[in-house]
Amino acid sequence: MASFQKRGKKWQYTISRMVNGKAKPIRKGGFRTRKEAMIAATEVESKLLKGISINVEQVLFSDYFESWLYTYKTNVKMNTLERYKNTLKTIKEYFEGITIQKVTKRSYQQFLNDYAIGRSKVTVRKLNTHVRACVKDAIDEGLIHIDFTRNATITGEASKKSEEKFLNVEESNKLLQELNKQLDRSPTYYLLLLGLTSGMRFGEIVGLQRKDFNFLHNTITINKTWGYTKRMPDGHGPTKTNETRTITMDHNTMQIFKKWFESQPDNIERLVFYSPSSKYKTISNGVANKVLKNTLNKIHANQISVHGLRHTHASVLLYQGVSIYYVSKRLGHTDINTTMNVYTHLVKELEEKSQQVTKEIFESMYV
Numbered sequence: 001m002a003s004f005q006k007r008g009k010k011w012q013y014t015i016s017r018m019v020n021g022k023a024k025p026i027r028k029g030g031f032r033t034r035k036e037a038m039i040a041a042t043e044v045e046s047k048l049l050k051g052i053s054i055n056v057e058q059v060l061f062s063d064y065f066e067s068w069l070y071t072y073k074t075n076v077k078m079n080t081l082e083r084y085k086n087t088l089k090t091i092k093e094y095f096e097g098i099t100i101q102k103v104t105k106r107s108y109q110q111f112l113n114d115y116a117i118g119r120s121k122v123t124v125r126k127l128n129t130h131v132r133a134c135v136k137d138a139i140d141e142g143l144i145h146i147d148f149t150r151n152a153t154i155t156g157e158a159s160k161k162s163e164e165k166f167l168n169v170e171e172s173n174k175l176l177q178e179l180n181k182q183l184d185r186s187p188t189y190y191l192l193l194l195g196l197t198s199g200m201r202f203g204e205i206v207g208l209q210r211k212d213f214n215f216l217h218n219t220i221t222i223n224k225t226w227g228y229t230k231r232m233p234d235g236h237g238p239t240k241t242n243e244t245r246t247i248t249m250d251h252n253t254m255q256i257f258k259k260w261f262e263s264q265p266d267n268i269e270r271l272v273f274y275s276p277s278s279k280y281k282t283i284s285n286g287v288a289n290k291v292l293k294n295t296l297n298k299i300h301a302n303q304i305s306v307h308g309l310r311h312t313h314a315s316v317l318l319y320q321g322v323s324i325y326y327v328s329k330r331l332g333h334t335d336i337n338t339t340m341n342v343y344t345h346l347v348k349e350l351e352e353k354s355q356q357v358t359k360e361i362f363e364s365m366y367v
Helices: 034-049 061-072 078-094 105-116 121-140 169-181 187-198 202-206 251-263 285-298 306-319 324-331 336-342 344-364
Strands: 002-007 010-015 026-031 219-222 245-248
Touching: 002 034, 010 034, 026 034, 061 078, 061 121, 078 105, 078 121, 105 121, 169 187, 169 285, 169 306, 187 202, 187 251, 187 285, 187 306, 245 324, 285 306, 306 324, 306 336, 306 344, 324 336, 336 344
Parallel strands: none
Antiparallel strands: 002 010, 010 026, 219 245
């Protein structure tokens, strides 16, 4: 049986309860009216009658998130784990001393608004995704009863437009020609050339070994990555999707690497892009981006990152009419929806082009 008390301007309910022969009443306050307190108490009593466990323990939001993280996210990749740890750090700083039961939809929205200042919308959305998953489990455990992340508004600065992340066909051709001219200067030019002609992720490129190159069939097998930052495992690790794919390469690129391999000694790690002076034993992402920046300046092309070479590779194929299904498989995407989402702008342009071609095909049939 519940009793109700007014404390100041707010109402509180108390539900009598015995646990293992000891009195452990359930109390909760903060209700604006007695009626609100009665409704909430009735709901709790109903759950107790059904044998549903009622968790009344007050837990710090940061403590619960940390416990949840190391309970449910034990099998994620190191990069992903670091992102969750960053979310934990943010929660500890913003919600210091605040229990998860005290977080409201309004206070959580204010938190997202503050976090969004100076950050991209994508970054804010990722953090909200982490918290939302945690909150759902907290509800399932009976720790809280309201999903304060539901319908949260995601704000932040606009991400870089997709069309700015890659080079057009003309710029791609200029870049390829310039990289080919500079191959004798540094192995980094070989790396950039391969990034442009293969569409591989940077971790996949630096993880390549000579045995992955099949010069008879002009193919490269991609079945591993290499840890090139402190957030990644040391040495070789699995691909992003934990799958192996074999891509067909153009003859010219393969001959360039065949000739290069013949003139270069092997190394203890058997890595194609081995760098003994580097902390991670391979050409760094920073060095690669610096060389790419200088090369793009030289040919007066738009600036992109090394990862932009992957987008450029896919864009060139799509513009040339290559099936998006093949491009998706070649890039190692989980499914075609990933490819569609990344290249939405480009796909729309190609759709308009296809509409015109379709129209012309059937008009020509009447001649």
